[in-house]
Amino acid sequence: MVTGMALRAERIVKNYPGVQALKSVDFDLRRGEVHALVGQNGAGKSTLVEIIAGSVSYDSGDIHIGDQKHTYLDPSRSIELGIQTVHQENQLVEEITVAENIFLYDLPRTRYGFVNLRSCIQAADVLLQELGIDVEPGKKISSLSFVDKKLISIAKAFSRKARILILDEPTASLDEQGRNALFSLIRRYTSLGLSTIYISHHLSEIFEIADRVTVLKDGQRVSTKAIGETSLHTIVPEMIGRSSQSLYVRDKKGRQTLEQGSLLQIVDFHREGVVDHVSFSVRAGEVYGIAGLVGAGRTELAQLVFGVDRSDHGSLLLDGKDITAGSPFNAVDEGIGFLTEDRKDSGLVLIQPVYENITLVRFVKEIKKKVKSLLNLAKEQDDARTVVQQLDIRTPTVSQKVINLSGGNQQKVVLGKWLFADSEIIIFDEPTVGIDVGSKSEIYKLIEKLADDGKFIIIISSDNPELVSVCDTVGVMRFGRLVAELRGDQMTEEQIVKHSLGVSVIKEPEL
């Protein structure tokens, strides 16, 4: 057992215009421990770890790494000091290969000083195999899925022998398998003396992996405790300032009530090698979940339905009327909304203010309705303020650029954009990624309200408890096929896992 301090940060202060992100925070990390950092969206978790990683400057405070005091850090210094980081937002270079990204800070060279791509790819291949990540090292980052990018960020952090590993929401939208693989990696390296700072909104993970946990609230430290001396019931009130509400459970509508509503049919969507003849139907007012492992083709299915990608065939019928969308603008025209899983890539215009992001889809619809009037900026901002309040988005003003919001608050902006776009059919792809426990139930209530208003809701999620508590029906996908539909008593986490993995299916419900 290794002992001693790997890192000590004292009285760290960080101010942004209009926001005090950290108000004199103390934090320490022992050798060989996993120290979890939890708190509401905007509490200051990412800011604290970014400071340690050297990618954000701090206004005052001391940072000791090992037994040296540092007054100045930048990313390359931090890396030299043995700190590796998986950032909350993807920071990979999109236009170069997976392998080059992994070894970005010391690329293998040829004799003449050029990058030796071949040995780079070989080394990456070895690493990826060792970590059990199934991605071609020669591929460009831009061609990868959101989750694969996340895995590559993790692989990159493990590519160097680090002393301190920072993981800022590494499991966001990973599935069970991915999470388990990551946890065994962390355990293996921890036993060798590696220290880990672990940030997650999945509190159950904290109790599984962490040795100690620190709660941050509004830029201040509330408590630091050994994991054995605390529990969910203590942590949640410390985080959100009120007692933990019981887990959200929706009143499921009976089949019979649903049967009376309009019928949306997804008929035989297919794209070679990705989605394999998927059909199912959703009733107005129904919340239909899609479960499955990462790579099961769920996001791809949504992209086909919404017209982002071309399908080989497939049609969308609303009460028998063909409303198949060949492109997103047709889809939006037909009243379909699609919250994509990668907010940075396709959800938000980061350099624009919060309000402009929230109202964008509405303007698209107004154009289609031939509305000609000039924009009323004051009213637009008022509307955005309502959304900001409803979703409890932490931002100094609605004119703040989205890029300056914390990750979870950015996610809420995308949600706001689609929840208030007034769509009849909404596909949510991992809607609550990165959102804190306090806000999740509020969001579920908003989704429920949409359903009660007779909308068609489809939710793709890797968070099985979420699906079970929110959905009326859960379809499970595996290898591009819809392999099961679970309702009522059948709809349990256990069943979902079973069908996702395809093990010992005793009675397959007919589709």
Added chain:
Amino acid sequence: MKPSAKRVEARGRELNLSVLLSITILAVCIVATVVNPRFIRITNLVNILQQISVLGIIACGVGMLLISGQIDISVGNQVSLMGIIMALIIQRGGEISPDAAHAWMIQWSIPFAVVVTFAVGTVLGALTGLVVIKSRAHSFIVTLALGSVYRGIALLISRGGSFTLYGRFETLGRTRIANFLPVSIIFLVFVVLVTLVLLKYTRYGRFLYSIGGNRKAAYVSGIKTTAVTMRAFITVGVLNALAALILISRVGTALAGTADAYSLDALAAIVVGGVAITGGKGNALSIFLGVLLIGIVGNALVVMNVNPHLRGIFIGVIIIGSVTFSGLSEQRSRM
């Protein structure tokens, strides 16, 4: 190679930049006035505005285009080509013997030239947009190539010579209302105001910013990104046509390369005006101030009797100053 910058600290950058530009403009005015009081005479100030009207009109179009994430460095060549075509038509009209039977031809050659110029502007804009969209190449490269094509066509038509208007088309470029206010300034102000409204108060303007800020997010939000891009290119073409009419009307003759320098001048003005070369940022007021600053510097150097060749150096310094300012107020949160 650094990973893409994450968060930026930005607070009302556009506003700050326009304040800074205004201060700079004021400073240049003061210096010029001290050196030569004639600078501040109202006739000289009106002159400056008249001189920048062509640049201002071009810059508004290219500015909107740049906000949407596309660039057009062929605008100068477009204006030159349209100038040639228009002057050719008017010159031919003037060469016809002025007997009664041909009087209508002389009369109609001018409206005809105007219509043709706008038609050509629309076509050039549409063509550029089409090639950019279909080739999927970067618009910088595409317009570099197209600019060369337009220059070639202008040379072919003019055979290296020039066309004159025989003073028959002076309204746009030279006429002054009440003997004081040039018509071209009215056009400039009108175009700037329309650009301002378009960018700030219309859905189309909002789409330009969204596409420039994140094309994919705009697409998934249901915006017809290609249609909007196409429209932005056509707008550039139409404004170029207006610029060509004003320019040739003022100068009185058209050469194949008359307006080529406007390609880079417009870009310089827009960048000074704070439009990000990567798209998604900028506003009409700052673009106008950028144009004004460049115009005033040019004029001030002449009035102060400084070697006019210094103009290029000054403009270079201004560009660097402006983008440095933008960079400083929007750098990564560390530093």
